[in-house]
Amino acid sequence: MQDKDSGEEPVGGAGLDGNVLAGPLSEVFAVDITTAVGRCRGCGASSAIATLRVHGPQPGLVGRCPGCDDVLLRIVRTPDAVWLDLGGLTSLRIPSAG
Amino acid sequence: MSFVTRGFHGRRRDDDGRLPPGQHLTGDFPVLSAGPTPRIPLDEWELWVATEEGTRHTWSWAELMALAADEPTVDIHCVTSWSKLDTTWRGVSLDTILADVETAADYALVHSYGGYTTNLPLEDLLDGKAWVAYEFEGDDLHPEHGGPARLLVPHLYFWKSAKWVHGIELVLEDTPGFWEQLGYHDYGDPWREQRYQGD
Secondary structure (H helix, E strand, O other), X not given: OOOOOOOOOOOOOOOEEHHHHHHHHHOOOOOOHHHOEEEEXXXXXXXXXXXXXXXXXXXXXXXXXXXXXXXXXXXXXXXXXXXXXXXXXXXXXOOOOO | OOOOOOOOOOOOOOOOOOOOOOOEEOOOOOOOOOOOOOOOOOOOOEEEEEOOOOOEEEEEHHHHHOOXXXXXXXXXXXXXXXXXXXXXXXXXXXXHHOOOOOOOOOEEEEEEOOOOEEEEEHHHHOOOOOEXXXXXXXXXXXXXXXXXXXXXXXXXOHHHOOOOEEEEEEEOOOOOOOOHHHOEOOOOOHHHOOOEOOO
């Protein structure tokens, strides 16, 4: 019998970073989005997507600003769609080959 | 080589038709969260109810504790497919909290400390179907599970049972919450497997 606290599964805790977004976002973007730099609508900080604090993966992935913890992006994978919310970003700078 | 199943996750319980479609039993209490766990000192904690006309009702922690409490034993069902039977809680019925609130609203948008929201019809909060719960299995509700107090609406998927409940906004139109904006079902009845929009 597991103690109810120590037996919790860490399925929804923090401790993830933005690199876990690479797979789910590869369904949507043609480039590796983890190297893109997003600007937070809340505090104005610019952060590489790889450095976001990510909660999830269930019920969805929630990427938060490493500066102020505001929600920058959310991804939900349903059986027939990917739902993407980038509303916490004022911009997303995506490196290109030039 | 033997199969290790029976009792592996604690007491085995007979689901006896109590498991909605697509669900499996767990003996654990998985933690799912969309953000960091807020820590709210009880002397700063507040529950508010705001009506569609702007009337605001508030309860301090001491005022909540002074209200008559129920001790419901309920089954809970998470949209991520785990279910947990016979969970025991202590909390105040929403019938008690909303008893003196005058409203013509048909919907509620529930707000949590930390910014989470979830929507549900007001009638699903009434008639003994929902509580503001502050104890789980005889102990104070742990912050990871929504303490000091969370909403408990066990007849809907558990994302509707908002952790760290802070306020209930009574509204005339259904207003999608945090997950309902992003593909999850507006109502979330586990017996009709209403996981996603269109289910």
